[in-house]
Each structure stands twice: as C-alpha cells, then as structure tokens.
Amino acid sequence: MSRHGRILARERGTTGGPEAVYDSDVRTSLCLLLALLLPSAATAATTVVDTYKELAWLERQKTVDGTIVVKVPGLTSLALPKLQSVSERIEIAIPDLIFVDLPALREVGTDLNIGCALTPKNEWEDKGPLQPLGPMQSTGPSFADGPPTNTKSKSREAAAKGPGRLVLPQLRTVGGGLAICSPGVLGVEAPKLASIGTDLQFFAGRSWAAIDLPSLKTVNSTVFVWLDGAQLSVTAERLSSVGASMQSGGRGRLSLSLPALRTAAGFAITGTRQMMSGVQAARPSLELTGLEISSLERASSRLEFSSVGGLAELVLGELTRCDSVRIVDLPELTSLGLPVLPEVARSAVLGDLPALSSLDLSSLRRVGERLQLGGLGLSTLELHLEEAGSLVLAGQPSRVIRADKLVRLEAMMLEGLGLAELVSFASLESVAGPMQLKDSVGLVVGGDLPVVGADDATLRVFTAPKLTRVGDSPEHGLFMRRLPFTVVKLSALREVRGALSLTEMPGLTHLELPRLQRVDGPFTVGGSSRLVALQFPALEQAAVLELISLTALKRVVARGLDAQVRQSTGTIVASLEVGNR
Numbered sequence: 001m002s003r004h005g006r007i008l009a010r011e012r013g014t015t016g017g018p019e020a021v022y023d024s025d026v027r028t029s030l031c032l033l034l035a036l037l038l039p040s041a042a043t044a045a046t047t048v049v050d051t052y053k054e055l056a057w058l059e060r061q062k063t064v065d066g067t068i069v070v071k072v073p074g075l076t077s078l079a080l081p082k083l084q085s086v087s088e089r090i091e092i093a094i095p096d097l098i099f100v101d102l103p104a105l106r107e108v109g110t111d112l113n114i115g116c117a118l119t120p121k122n123e124w125e126d127k128g129p130l131q132p133l134g135p136m137q138s139t140g141p142s143f144a145d146g147p148p149t150n151t152k153s154k155s156r157e158a159a160a161k162g163p164g165r166l167v168l169p170q171l172r173t174v175g176g177g178l179a180i181c182s183p184g185v186l187g188v189e190a191p192k193l194a195s196i197g198t199d200l201q202f203f204a205g206r207s208w209a210a211i212d213l214p215s216l217k218t219v220n221s222t223v224f225v226w227l228d229g230a231q232l233s234v235t236a237e238r239l240s241s242v243g244a245s246m247q248s249g250g251r252g253r254l255s256l257s258l259p260a261l262r263t264a265a266g267f268a269i270t271g272t273r274q275m276m277s278g279v280q281a282a283r284p285s286l287e288l289t290g291l292e293i294s295s296l297e298r299a300s301s302r303l304e305f306s307s308v309g310g311l312a313e314l315v316l317g318e319l320t321r322c323d324s325v326r327i328v329d330l331p332e333l334t335s336l337g338l339p340v341l342p343e344v345a346r347s348a349v350l351g352d353l354p355a356l357s358s359l360d361l362s363s364l365r366r367v368g369e370r371l372q373l374g375g376l377g378l379s380t381l382e383l384h385l386e387e388a389g390s391l392v393l394a395g396q397p398s399r400v401i402r403a404d405k406l407v408r409l410e411a412m413m414l415e416g417l418g419l420a421e422l423v424s425f426a427s428l429e430s431v432a433g434p435m436q437l438k439d440s441v442g443l444v445v446g447g448d449l450p451v452v453g454a455d456d457a458t459l460r461v462f463t464a465p466k467l468t469r470v471g472d473s474p475e476h477g478l479f480m481r482r483l484p485f486t487v488v489k490l491s492a493l494r495e496v497r498g499a500l501s502l503t504e505m506p507g508l509t510h511l512e513l514p515r516l517q518r519v520d521g522p523f524t525v526g527g528s529s530r531l532v533a534l535q536f537p538a539l540e541q542a543a544v545l546e547l548i549s550l551t552a553l554k555r556v557v558a559r560g561l562d563a564q565v566r567q568s569t570g571t572i573v574a575s576l577e578v579g580n581r
Contacts, residue, residue: 255290
C-alpha cells in the first residue's frame with residue numbers, strides 16, 4: 001500500500017485495505033472459496049510509521065489490527081499512551097531509543113521487538129542470536145507530512161525525561177516473541193507479563209541495570225540475555241518452565257535469580273577469555289555476582305557454565321535429568337555438586353576449576369559418550385561411575401584417583417596426571433577401544449627419573465585387577481608412556497588387541513601381568529632403569545618382544561612365547577627364558 005493509501009485507511013479508522021463489495025452470490029461464494037484455499041491473502045496489513053505526522057496518528061490509537069513498524073529517523077523517545085492491543089506484531093525499528101512508554105499495552109498477538117536486528121539462527125553463536133539495530137539510513141524529509149517542528153507528539157514531550165527503564169505495566173501476554181535491545185535504556189520491567197509464546201530476548205547495553213519480570217511463569221522457547229558491558233540484575237521469581245534453553249553470555253556482571261525454575265531444555269551461561277597478542281586474558285569476560293537456580297530439576301539437553309568469574313558455589317541438588325554437562329574455566333569455583341544426577345546420556349566435561357575443593361557426583365553411574373575431567377583442584381578424585389563411553393583425564397594431577405565401581409569403558413585416555421600415588425580401577429573388566437596413559441606432569445623431559453630423584457621410595461601404583469581385555473581391533477592397544485608409577489598391576493589381563501607398550505617409566509620396579517596370553521601387535525617395555533625382572537608365565541602370542549633401555553634388567557621369563565626378542569640401548573639380559581631359548 002502506498003503512503004497515501006495508508007493515510008486514507010487511517011482516516012477511515014482502519015489499517016486494512018479497501019473493502020470489496022460483490023453483487024453476485026456466485027462471485028461471493030467464489031471469493032470465500034479462494035479465501036479458504038489461499039489463507040495468506042486474508043492476512044492483516046502492515047502499517048509503517050516513518051514520519052512524525054504518522055507517529056502522531058499512532059499515538060491516538062487504542063487497537064491496531066495487523067502489524068505496526070515504527071521507524072522514525074532521529075527519534076530517541078517513544079510514547080504511545082493509548083495503545084492497548086496489536087493483533088499481530090509491533091516492531092520499533094529505532095536504534096537510539098533511551099525512553100519508551102507503553103503504559104496501556106495489554107497484549108500483542110505475535111512479536112514485540114524494540115530496537116533489535118533479529119537474524120534467525122539455529123544455534124547460539126558467540127555474539128548471540130540478536131543485536132541492536134545499526135544506524136538508520138535517512139531517506140530525507142517528507143514535505144507532504146509537514147515539517148517535524150510543527151507536529152505535536154507525546155514522544156517529543158517524553159524526550160525531556162531522558163533515559164529510563166522500559167516499563168510495560170499492563171502487558172500480560174505476548175503470543176510470539178519479546179525482544180528488547182535498545183542499548184540506552186536502564187532496563188526492563190513488566191510486572192504483569194505471565195507468558196511468552198516463543199522467545200524472550202534481551203541485549204543489555206552498558207546503561208542497563210535490571211530486568212524484573214515478577215509474574216512470568218512460562219517461556220515456550222528460548223530465554224536469552226546478552227550483556228554488552230552491563231552490570232545487570234535479572235529477576236523472574238515465578239518462572240518455572242522454559243521450553244528451549246535459558247542462555248546468557250557476553251561481557252559484564254550478571255546476577256540471575258530464577259528460584260522457581262524447574263525445567264528447561266538447556267541452561268547455559270558462557271563468557272569468553274579474550275586473546276591479546278596471543279596471551280589469554282587474566283579474567284573471563286563474564287562475572288556472576290549472584291545465581292539462584294536451586295529448584296532446577298531438568299536441563300534435559302544441556303547444562304553449561306564456561307569462562308565465568310565470581311561464582312564460588314554451584315550445587316544443583318534437584319537436578320535429575322541432563323544429557324550433556326560442560327563446566328569449564330570457573331576460576332573461583334570451590335564447590336560443585338550434582339548429587340542426585342544418575343546419568344548423562346551424552347558427554348560430561350569438567351575442566352579448569354583450579355579452586356575446586358569439593359566435588360559431589362555421588363549418584364552419577366553412567367555417562368553415555370565421554371566423561372572428561374582435568375584441571376580440578378582436588379587432591380583426591382573419586383568417581384562412583386559404573387559405565388561410560390570414554391574416560392578422559394587430562395591435566396588432573398591428583399594424589400589419588402579412584403573409579404573403583406567402573407566396570408566397562410569404550411576407551412581410556414589419561415594424560416598429565418602428575419606424580420599420582422594411586423590410580424585405581426578396582427572393578428574395571430574391559431576397555432573396548434584404545435587405552436592410553438601418557439605424559440605425567442613431574443617427569444624430567446628426556447630424563448630417566450622422576451623429579452623427586454633416584455632414591456625416592458614412594459610407592460606409586462596403577463591398578464586394574466579385574467581388567468581382562470583391551471581393544472577389539474589391531475588399531476587399538478594398551479599404551480603407557482612417561483608415567484611415575486613404581487608398580488603396575490594388571491593381574492587379570494589376558495588379551496590386548498593391538499600393541500602393548502610400556503615405555504619411559506623411570507620409577508617402575510614391578511610389572512604384574514601373570515595371566516597375559518595374547519598381544520596382537522608388538523610388546524614393548526622400555527626406559528625403566530630400576531626394573532630387574534619381567535615374568536609373563538602365560539604369554540603365548542606377540543608380534544615381537546622389545547626390551548629397550550632396561551639397564552638393570554637381569555631376567556625375563558616367557559616360556560610359552562614363540563616370538564622374536566629384541567634387546568637394545570643398554571639392555572643385556574643375563575637370563576632370557578623365552579620359548580626354546
């Protein structure tokens with residue numbers, strides 16, 4: 001519809017197009033049939049308000065049938081004192097608003113968008129799913145509407161009030177989404193808003209201080225709060241259900257109070273660590289000054305906290321369902337608890353929590369895909385896990401590591417354990433894929449002994465006394481390299497599909513493999529200058545037995561093995577009882 005057409009329509013008191021009148025009953029029936037077949041032809045009109053004269057008209061309206069788009073260049077304050085309802089969408093496409101007054105607005109049929117440049121995305125990106133509008137491109141004055149200075153406007157009168165909170169005192173329902181991005185306002189308050197049909201989204205600029213939604217109970221899709229330098233308090237004390245994810249991110253300081261929240265498809269608070277000249281920033285971009293989500297029972301898809309400062313305690317005592325957990329880079333976190341969570345269907349990653357002194361995963365029995373732990377400030381790490389896809393410990397220098405209820409694994413990777421005194425898998429029976437332990441912190445690079453010295457008498461034990469099989473293809477195998485253990489106990493191990501390699505273990509004095517029968521690849525022992533004897537009484541098969549840099553080795557017993565024995569780099573075994581030798 002042309003600008004002239006829009007003004008005529010308004011003078012008739014409607015935002016729709018001209019009414020068609022048909023004299024013929026046949027023609028009327030045909031029109032109704034077409035309306036049923038083509039319902040999009042009957043949708044209400046979109047009214048664009050982009051001049052002050054049109055804005056003055058809008059300020060007099062109580063109801064609007066259709067969609068309203070307000071895009072008056074240069075406007076900083078908007079007041080629509082009589083507007084009560086809009087059947088479809090309100091879009092206030094003005095980037096520099098500092099004051100918005102909608103005191104009578106009760107309901108919006110679909111979406112209410114104030115200052116947001118919305119771009120649909122399937123997944124949450126680093127910059128969030130929404131951003132404020134950019135600068136408006138002015139199309140020049142419209143002389144048909146008269147000069148702006150001669151047009152009375154409530155919005156102009158409101159401009160003198162300066163920055164303020166966006167208050168929606170009568171708004172009860174939004175059929176679609178609510179998105180507010182105006183960076184110059186002080187916050188948002190909607191005391192009667194009870195439900196959101198789709199997404200609830202905020203982009204909080206530096207001036208924002210508070211978002212208060214005391215009556216909000218349900219959001220059918222995503223809640224998204226993005227901070228751009230704000231020090232923001234978000235309170236929704238009755239919000240109990242979020243259909244998709246509750247997400248927050250960006251940079252600034254955030255206090256989040258959702259004491260009634262019980263269910264959400266996901267819950268994620270993520271900051272970043274900025275890189276300057278290749279050096280990571282000392283602090284995360286996002287600080288949590290307060291967090292209340294103690295009633296959360298289901299974050300069914302994911303629970304994520306990453307690169308967040310300030311948070312000292314995260315204990316979710318009601319959480320019973322979550323398919324993916326990721327809690328990483330929380331430098332002040334001292335206590336982490338998911339005490340009643342029995343299972344994580346996909347992955348669980350806990351890492352870079354240097355201040356952590358208390359970890360409660362006491363009910364966790366199964367992780368479907370991957371459990372990864374590392375950088376936790378715990379001297380003792382104890383897991384009650386019974387089954388997992390893969391177990392990854394990376395950079396976890398605990399003195400004691402126990403997973404004594406774990407029965408089955410698809411794969412194991414332990415790296416950077418430090419000078420652990422005990423690593424125990426008391427119930428582990430099988431590892432279906434590769435089993436790799438390597439590169440502990442505390443060994444001299446290229447050296448022969450742990451940092452503690454050659455006279456160290458500390459007993460450092462790796463034990464998996466029920467483990468019978470490792471791997472199910474030649475590409476798998478069991479590898480242990482650059483570890484501090486003095487004793488390796490694998491007393492039930494019978495079969496390794498692939499290579500078996502124990503190298504650069506300078507403290508090793510005892511290697512127990514009494515039931516080992518089959519190694520499908522090379523069997524290598526090397527770099528253990530304290531090892532005096534090797535006994536493999538049940539061994540029958542190996543591609544080759546390699547003995548490397550075992551300078552103290554005096555005796556090798558493997559009478560059932562008919563395979564080549566290679567000795568190199570200072571290894572000279574006086575008593576070699578292998579096969580027919």
